[in-house]
Amino acid sequence: MTPNISMQTLGAVVLAMTLIVIGDAAGKALTADGFNPIFVAWARFAVAALVMLPFSGLTRAELRAFVDWRIILRALLIVGGISCILTALKTEPIANVFGGFFVGPIIAFILSALLLKERASLGRAAMLLVSFGGVLLVVRPGFGMQVGMGYAVLAGCFHGSFLVATRWLAGRYRPRVLLFSQLAIGGVVLLPFCFASMPQSFDLQGSSLILISALGSAAGNYLLVRVNRHTPANVVAPLVYSQLLAATIIGFVVFGDLPDSVALAGLAVIILSGLSSLWLAGRPVARA
Template structure:
């Protein structure tokens, strides 16, 4: 793989991280609404955004042979990941929710072993185990922790995202276009959440609608960014840069919501990011 493609992948993944941090901020600003309702409007905007690009670039609205199952799996895991992430965003400090969702690159390593048949070395397995150990400082699994359930749901969101990104990588390797992957996923998510929206709709004010529309636009940017990133370079080479979202989320959480993560959360961030950096340099050295 050329260095130019790697740099493009890095640029796309940092841009994606910033967009997803904005998305979480707008979701939180939309107020007390069900996660399913927030997910529907977020994906509805992303669907139309992707559809316009598909029409402009004259991309056929048809997947390549053998890719339908992969698109369905990408969409299923992606939808579960979004629902869990939105729940965590509404119930945790913004940086905590983002950090748990950013366990996804480690889940990508695990799922890549089973789905893409990529080898996982002993050191890579140790880095993944270290990241999970770091996540415990954020989750703090004790019965006295009132945020335990949202934290576990947030971690499940990272798992769903990791599986979804693995299927994005496989679809890209099989020649599927990024806009079609985003459009299919957004349409699938809207259809799955529509029945829950119809029977449990919560009235929204104008500002809430605006925040969800902005969340959808930010999400579309994030989806196209992550799809382009994993289309240009393997996850093992660029996934560490996805952690820039924690910096963006911590800054937005502080300036917009006045949130300051506690010392245990910061310790968890440090451990997880350290494992990500170690894995990044290990993979580069292994490739050379």
């Protein structure tokens, strides 16, 4: 039987997605002010790691997690995803970026079935195929596709893989260990790449945006880790579509960005297919 999706799970994932979009919106504002995307990504990891450290509850035994290749791989996936999406946000509207980013649930669905042996129904596979059609309407490969949208798609591939890695490790490590490990490893990995673009000083606005970007992303990812402890990755994946609504609303309110008619159609297709996939995930499977 496919697991039922509780209102608590639904609310947690929707809140997580909204927090992550808020973090990315702050990151977009920083890049619009001239900050390098890689520096913004590093600041997000480093600041969140410093804030999280006193609350992580790390024990000496848990320090071994930082040399576990699985933990390192998972951290590198989210580093790649955040670096790519911030690069995309520098030049593209936030809703369009998240539209391209939504190859992620498709990647998560496929990998969770292949690697984690989680159930993959034909109906949900069909809905994800429809969703991919919506992604193509937003990205428009071969029809004036911008470099930024290529980064958005690459970010989605990283993030879909990250979701599966999170589900893979969720039962082996505490949520706070998983979150702190990705933040600390991300900060260390990105540091050498942002020395040249490190600002000499920060004003109040820049400091506030860095804090919002770091804490929004960290809080959203912490909620996702907790959800993944008891919910299969291919069930969580459709819920991630709520991110599109948050991205469209926040993009319009904060930046005045509104996708064109083709992109809006693509976003609508993605959202409807995500809702259909969510409905299929909650249906009981009839026994023969």
